[in-house]
Amino acid sequence: MKLVTWNVNSLNVRLPRLIDWLAVHAPDVVGLQETKTEDARFPHDALRQAGYVAHAFGQRTYNGVALLVRDGLSATDVVTGLPGFPDEQKRVIAATVAGVRVINAYVPNGQSVGSDKYAYKLAWCQAASAALSDALAAHRDLAFLGDMNIAPEPRDVHDPALWDGQVLFSEPERAAFGAWLSLGLVDAFRRFEQPPNTFSWWDYRMLAFPKNRGLRIDHILLSTALAERCTACRIDRNARKGDKPSDHAPVVAEIADRA
DNA sequence: ATGGCAATGTTTCATTGA
Numbered sequence: 014m015k016l017v018t019w020n021v022n023s024l025n026v027r028l029p030r031l032i033d034w035l036a037v038h039a040p041d042v043v044g045l046q047e048t049k050t051e052d053a054r055f056p057h058d059a060l061r062q063a064g065y066v067a068h069a070f071g072q073r074t075y076n077g078v079a080l081l082v083r084d085g086l087s088a089t090d091v092v093t094g095l096p097g098f099p100d101e102q103k104r105v106i107a108a109t110v111a112g113v114r115v116i117n118a119y120v121p122n123g124q125s126v127g128s129d130k131y132a133y134k135l136a137w138c139q140a141a142s143a144a145l146s147d148a149l150a151a152h153r154d155l156a157f158l159g160d161m162n163i164a165p166e167p168r169d170v171h172d173p174a175l176w177d178g179q180v181l182f183s184e185p186e187r188a189a190f191g192a193w194l195s196l197g198l199v200d201a202f203r204r205f206e207q208p209p210n211t212f213s214w215w216d217y218r219m220l221a222f223p224k225n226r227g228l229r230i231d232h233i234l235l236s237t238a239l240a241e242r243c244t245a246c247r248i249d250r251n252a253r254k255g256d257k258p259s260d261h262a263p264v265v266a267e268i269a270d271r272a
Numbered sequence: 273a274t275g276g277c278a279a280t281g282t283t284t285c286a287t288t289g290a
Contacts, residue, residue, distance in 0.1 A: 022278075023280080026278085026279070049279075073280085074279085074280055074281065074288090075288075122288080123290085124289085124290085162290070181290060216277075216289095217276095217277035217278055218276075218278095219276070220276055221277095222275080223273080223276090254273085254274070255274095257278090260277085260290080
């Protein structure tokens with residue numbers, strides 16, 4: 014099973030690129046973030062023609078998530094939002110596919126340390142911990158993936174000194190990420206040897222991408238049982254190149270079939 | 273091996289993102 018997370022920064026704008034990418038990589042399950050698309054306007058037909066059934070939880074302008082499931086697989090027990098955390102912002106959609114509980118999240122950005130949005134981010138992360146704890150108790154095979162808007166370690170930041178204490182890399186955010194790992198989740202990317210300075214997001218401004226001034230903030234976290242079956246995890250930097258890219262690149266994890 | 277913000281709607285600027 015090939016699992017993907019990708020913040021597309023507007024599904025409407027990125028749909029042609031997404032469909033091209035799906036044709037090349039043929040993932041089984043894709044978690045999208047920042048679709049910025051109301052469910053009534055979700056491009057189900059185009060994605061179905063590309064071989065995917067979509068489950069969407071969106072809103073206009075901001076946020077919005079979706080799960081794409083390749084033909085031949087099906088999604089059951091679709092749940093939207095974080096249990097116990099009422100929220101107008103549409104940031105979470107979960108489903109079970111081929112026995113794997115997939116929780117796709119667009120974690121709040123936080124704007125700046127100390128802001129109201131930062132407090133909301135930390136509260137959201139705590140609610141996510143509670144939801145993940147329950148989900149891990151119910152599902153041996155679980156993947157928590159998405160745009161987590163947290164760079165967990167200095168090596169996930171192009172210039173840790175510059176980012177020290179800043180939003181996306183502040184200690185409380187990194188502690189929240191660490192709390193998810195403490196529940197028994199494993200960062201799939203770090204299970205494997207990786208090229209140094211591998212990131213998943215680069216600012217559109219100031220030549221950040223060609224200079225590789227990025228952050229690794231998009232993640233695939235796996236339950237220990239699922240992590241043992243994970244055979245590869247990589248970030249597709251190529252998807253950040255060319256005309257009208259998202260500012261995020263997709264993260265791809267390969268899961269071996271159960272022996 | 274890449275390109276100097278992008279997307280949206282409140283639209284000709286303001287807001288948000290990260």
